Amino acid sequence: LRVGVLASGRGSNLQSLIDQSLAGKIDAQIVLVASNKADAGALDKAREAGIATRVLDHRNFGSREEFDGAMVAALREAGVELVLLAGFMRLLSPVFLDAFPQRIMNIHPALLPAFPGLNVQRQALEYGARFSGCTVHFVDGGLDTGPIIIQAAVPILENDTEESLAARILVEEHRIYPRAVQLFAEKRLRIEGRRVRIEPEAD
Numbered sequence: 001l002r003v004g005v006l007a008s009g010r011g012s013n014l015q016s017l018i019d020q021s022l023a024g025k026i027d028a029q030i031v032l033v034a035s036n037k038a039d040a041g042a043l044d045k046a047r048e049a050g051i052a053t054r055v056l057d058h059r060n061f062g063s064r065e066e067f068d069g070a071m072v073a074a075l076r077e078a079g080v081e082l083v084l085l086a087g088f089m090r091l092l093s094p095v096f097l098d099a100f101p102q103r104i105m106n107i108h109p110a111l112l113p114a115f116p117g118l119n120v121q122r123q124a125l126e127y128g129a130r131f132s133g134c135t136v137h138f139v140d141g142g143l144d145t146g147p148i149i150i151q152a153a154v155p156i157l158e159n160d161t162e163e164s165l166a167a168r169i170l171v172e173e174h175r176i177y178p179r180a181v182q183l184f185a186e187k188r189l190r191i192e193g194r195r196v197r198i199e200p201e202a203d
């Protein structure tokens with residue numbers, strides 16, 4: 001499975017995907033890492049692993065659609081079959097969504113539909129939630145709204161800060177994102193309306 005990863009930041013989820021791919025634990029090969037930020041740590045991690053990179057600065061494009069069109073062209077050129085958003089801080093327009101129908105995933109550091117958007121650890125702490133976690137979902141036109149593939153929960157502890165909670169959640173992110181990719185690679189994900197059915201393992 002040829003995978004493209006879009007990241008705007010540090011790239012720890014990218015790194016876990018690279019590691020699992022190189023270890024042969026997922027049947028996926030990351031063929032392109034693209035970013036809208038030239039200084040994204042994710043680009044360094046990709047280069048270190050010998051993966052092709054592209055920087056497309058959204059500020060150089062006249063509209064979201066033009067930017068998305070350029071991203072789609074880069075992903076298609078690389079023969080990408082599954083697009084993974086990993087800390088990619090841009091909403092996708094229909095130009096992008098229609099180019100990869102049911103073939104774009106995102107990871108979000110909360111238990112959706114609770115706490116979509118930004119500053120989610122702060123949101124969860126301020127709300128007084130006892131648990132949070134992370135969600136891998138297919139991407140649709142909304143903000144963190146597409147069909148849920150996998151979630152993992154973690155407790156929120158009395159003395160948690162945004163940082164300590166984020167770190168506890170990140171451990172789970174690094175576990176479930178590769179898992180979701182592997183389920184996709186095994187063609188075991190069926191989208192049925194809002195719900196994703198996971199087919200049993202073939203024997």
Ligand code: GRF
Binds near residue numbers: 012013086108109173
């Ligand atoms: C992660 O918390 C992810 O859930 C969110 O952005 C963060 C990206 O972290 N969407 P990294 O760049 O993968 O380290």
